[in-house]
Amino acid sequence: MTEAKTIVEDAPSYLEVVEAPRWTCSLGGAYITTTAVYDAVPILHSGAGCGIAQLLGVYYAAGENAAGGQGGTSTPCSCLIEKHVIFGGEDKLRKLIDSTLQMMEGDLYVVISGCVPALIGDDIEAVVKEFKGKGDIIFVNSAGFKGNTFDGYEDFFGAVIDQLLEPRKQEKKVVNILGVVPFQHLFWKGDLNTVKELLAKLGIKANILFTQFDGVKKLKEIPEAELNIVLSTWNGHKTAKKLKETFDQDYISFPSVPIGPKQTSEFLRAVAKKLEIPAIEVEALIAEEERRAYRWVEYLTDAIIIGMPRPYAAFIGDTNTIIGITKFLANEAGYLPEIIQITDEPPEESRDLIIRELTDGIESVLKPEIIFEKDTFRIRENLRNRSFQVMLATSLEKWPAAKEFAVSHLSIAFPTYDRVIVEKTYAGYRGGTGLLEDLLSKYVGPL
Numbered sequence: 036m037t038e039a040k041t042i043v044e045d046a047p048s049y050l051e052v053v054e055a056p057r058w059t060c061s062l063g064g065a066y067i068t069t070t071a072v073y074d075a076v077p078i079l080h081s082g083a084g085c086g087i088a089q090l091l092g093v094y095y096a097a098g099e100n101a102a103g104g105q106g107g108t109s110t111p112c113s114c115l116i117e118k119h120v121i122f123g124g125e126d127k128l129r130k131l132i133d134s135t136l137q138m139m140e141g142d143l144y145v146v147i148s149g150c151v152p153a154l155i156g157d158d159i160e161a162v163v164k165e166f167k168g169k170g171d172i173i174f175v176n177s178a179g180f181k182g183n184t185f186d187g188y189e190d191f192f193g194a195v196i197d198q199l200l201e202p203r204k205q206e207k208k209v210v211n212i213l214g215v216v217p218f219q220h221l222f223w224k225g226d227l228n229t230v231k232e233l234l235a236k237l238g239i240k241a242n243i244l245f246t247q248f249d250g251v252k253k254l255k256e257i258p259e260a261e262l263n264i265v266l267s268t269w270n271g272h273k274t275a276k277k278l279k280e281t282f283d284q285d286y287i288s289f290p291s292v293p294i295g296p297k298q299t300s301e302f303l304r305a306v307a308k309k310l311e312i313p314a315i316e317v318e319a320l321i322a323e324e325e326r327r328a329y330r331w332v333e334y335l336t337d338a339i340i341i342g343m344p345r346p347y348a349a350f351i352g353d354t355n356t357i358i359g360i361t362k363f364l365a366n367e368a369g370y371l372p373e374i375i376q377i378t379d380e381p382p383e384e385s386r387d388l389i390i391r392e393l394t395d396g397i398e399s400v401l402k403p404e405i406i407f408e409k410d411t412f413r414i415r416e417n418l419r420n421r422s423f424q425v426m427l428a429t430s431l432e433k434w435p436a437a438k439e440f441a442v443s444h445l446s447i448a449f450p451t452y453d454r455v456i457v458e459k460t461y462a463g464y465r466g467g468t469g470l471l472e473d474l475l476s477k478y479v480g481p482l
């Protein structure tokens with residue numbers, strides 16, 4: 036014990052980096068998305084470690100969440116080993132699906148295959164076909180080496196569109212919400228429900244797909260929407276395009292989940308315009324909500340002004356989270372973003388838009404340096420010799436923030452192991468106030 040303590044204390048500071056993945060593989064993405072749909076049962080066709088790795092690497096990293104009724108150690112898995120690599124795993128999968136249908140209640144069974152079956156050439160589709168007629172069952176080919184969490188999210192919806200959905204009559208003022216990747220987006224539960232409640236105030240029925248008790252029914256209702264709303268610069272776009280091709284559904288995108296009054300009003304105006312909701316109705320709602328939001332934020336103004344007025348800030352996290360939070364703090368609370376590090380490797384074609392959102396979209400003379408970086412060591416190196424006072428980041432940056440940079444730190448992005456997050460949200464008119472409460476609480480009082 037004494038020796039270990041000495042080693043840590045004597046270690047050069049550059050060694051004190053704790054690394055953890057900032058996303059998982061595409062099997063993980065399809066798996067966590069399945070578990071976010073209540074009554075959908077994932078069936079993993081993979082090595083035994085593939086599923087349990089998501090428990091530690093995704094669920095716990097998403098604000099210390101448990102994996103739910105069908106996740107974690109409850110998930111059926113073919114647990115492939117060496118002999119299946121040689122002789123094939125199809126028979127094992129067949130037996131696993133059969134026993135799962137008997138033992139686990141669900142409205143949709145989702146066979147998710149990983150690296151091993153892809154490498155040995157198992158015909159997952161043929162095995163799954165044998166069970167058609169015994170309940171809704173689909174398969175997602177999501178070999179982990181093919182991509183990451185975000186790809187797995189799109190793969191899941193690709194399978195749902197191709198194998199589950201059927202054309203339905205589109206309904207006026209019904210929309211689907213896409214682009215919020217469950218668990219990977221820390222505040223997905225609270226954010227999605229806030230968006231749903233906001234749109235309901237304009238008479239819009241939002242199908243948020245996740246966290247609904249009739250989740251599989253909601254999946255089947257996807258074609259009923261007249262519009263898909265994608266809350267991301269790049270997540271969910273592939274799905275929205277596929278829905279456009281398959282069901283002729285129009286879509287619009289917003290750069291993130293809207294946080295605070297300005298973004299939320301802008302979001303409501305954009306959706307209302309698209310759905311041809313009279314401006315007078317929208318403006319009446321906005322006026323009422325903004326009045327309340329700005330009245331309540333008055334209680335925070337002394338803490339903002341006296342606690343640390345216009346602090347320089349560093350932001351580290353995934354695109355969607357960082358865009359919403361940075362714009363709110365810069366445009367509505369006077370924070371000065373000095374450096375932004377985007378950790379989710381967005382595709383090249385979306386980077387200009389992301390940079391524009393974080394420069395032109397910020398009402399400040401100071402424009403942040405924007406770096407696309409996922410490596411924790413290099414992220415820390417990029418923070419050196421800067422003057423920021425506040426850091427909004429993942430929990431991987433918590434200890435460097437305290438020990439090396441001596442700044443306040445709040446975990447707002449994946450992975451976050453130092454907060455428990457269930458219904459917490461920073462979305463909407465009240466969400467901005469909630470973010471300021473959490474952030475100011477980190478430094479406002481000395482005692």
Ligand code: SF4
Nearest residue numbers: 060062085149150179
């Ligand atoms: S990368 Fe492949 S082996 Fe690793 S967890 Fe994902 S599916 Fe399993």
